[in-house]
Amino acid sequence: MLGNVPARRLDHLVDRCRIASVAHHSSKTLPFMARSVIFTQTPRCARCSFVPRWCICAGFQAIDCPLQIEVLMHRREIHRPTSTGRLINRVMLHSRLHPFATETPPNRDAIVAPDSTPWILHPRGESMPSTTPPANLQVILLDGSWREAARMTQTVSTWGRLVRLPMHTPGRYWLRKQQGEEGYSTAEALLVLLGALGLKAAEAQLRLQFELHVYAGLRSRGAINLAEDFLATSPLPAAMPALLEQLHQRRPEPRET
Numbered sequence: 186m187l188g189n190v191p192a193r194r195l196d197h198l199v200d201r202c203r204i205a206s207v208a209h210h211s212s213k214t215l216p217f218m219a220r221s222v223i224f225t226q227t228p229r230c231a232r233c234s235f236v237p238r239w240c241i242c243a244g245f246q247a248i249d250c251p252l253q254i255e256v257l258m259h260r261r262e263i264h265r266p267t268s269t270g271r272l273i274n275r276v277m278l279h280s281r282l283h284p285f286a287t288e289t290p291p292n293r294d295a296i297v298a299p300d301s302t303p304w305i306l307h308p309r310g311e312s313m314p315s316t317t318p319p320a321n322l323q324v325i326l327l328d329g330s331w332r333e334a335a336r337m338t339q340t341v342s343t344w345g346r347l348v349r350l351p352m353h354t355p356g357r358y359w360l361r362k363q364q365g366e367e368g369y370s371t372a373e374a375l376l377v378l379l380g381a382l383g384l385k386a387a388e389a390q391l392r393l394q395f396e397l398h399v400y401a402g403l404r405s406r407g408a409i410n411l412a413e414d415f416l417a418t419s420p421l422p423a424a425m426p427a428l429l430e431q432l433h434q435r436r437p438e439p440r441e442t
């Protein structure tokens with residue numbers, strides 16, 4: 186226990202508060218990331234990482250938000266198609282993705298700008314300041330399992346201000362439910378921050394990209410019933426009806442019939 190929050194719950198929150206960043210569309214600059222796409226047995230879209238049948242690139246929307254986002258992605262996360270750190274880096278124009286290896290952690294000076302105010306989203310941080318954040322706010326997200334995020338925290342805890350976000354609603358990251366990681370995903374942590382900062386348009390756009398990511402992930406693994414349950418409480422049907430219809434009609438798989 187820490188305070189009045191069970192440690193187990195905190196672990197889940199850490200997992201959901203994963204962070205990272207690299208130049209936008211940085212997958213083109215990460216050789217090992219490219220290998221994960223090329224050498225896996227299942228062919229995957231080089232951009233969204235889903236199997237071609239459930240490629241969601243037709244629904245891609247770049248999000249122009251003034252917030253500078255740095256995603257620290259644990260090396261193991263790079264090979265996980267379900268990663269929302271990569272999703273963030275793909276859609277947020279002002280984001281960078283930084284691979285993180287415990288043996289060779291990134292250097293603070295290479296990530297944190299000299300004139301910026303760095304916030305590291307973390308469940309054990311201080312409450313989010315109520316005052317309007319400075320214009321040069323730089324948010325650092327830790328992307329990895331809760332164990333991996335904990336290791337990353339040891340490195341980055343002195344980089345800036347550890348900030349805890351008000352997370353009151355159940356997470357929607359259904360892709361890792363069965364792994365016991367039911368906390369917020371990295372993308373959801375960013376969603377909460379965008380909302381708290383009043384960046385509502387970016388929040389709404391990222392919400393749709395995140396929901397599309399989760400839905401495609403559920404469908405690509407054949408979890409049709411779970412995907413239907415997810416869609417029933419998602420803004421996707423109202424926001425992207427044509428895209429969903431397209432996804433459902435094209436190249437049907439035998440197991441869906």
Ligand SMILES: [Zn+2]
Binds near residue numbers: 235241
């Ligand atoms: Zn794709």
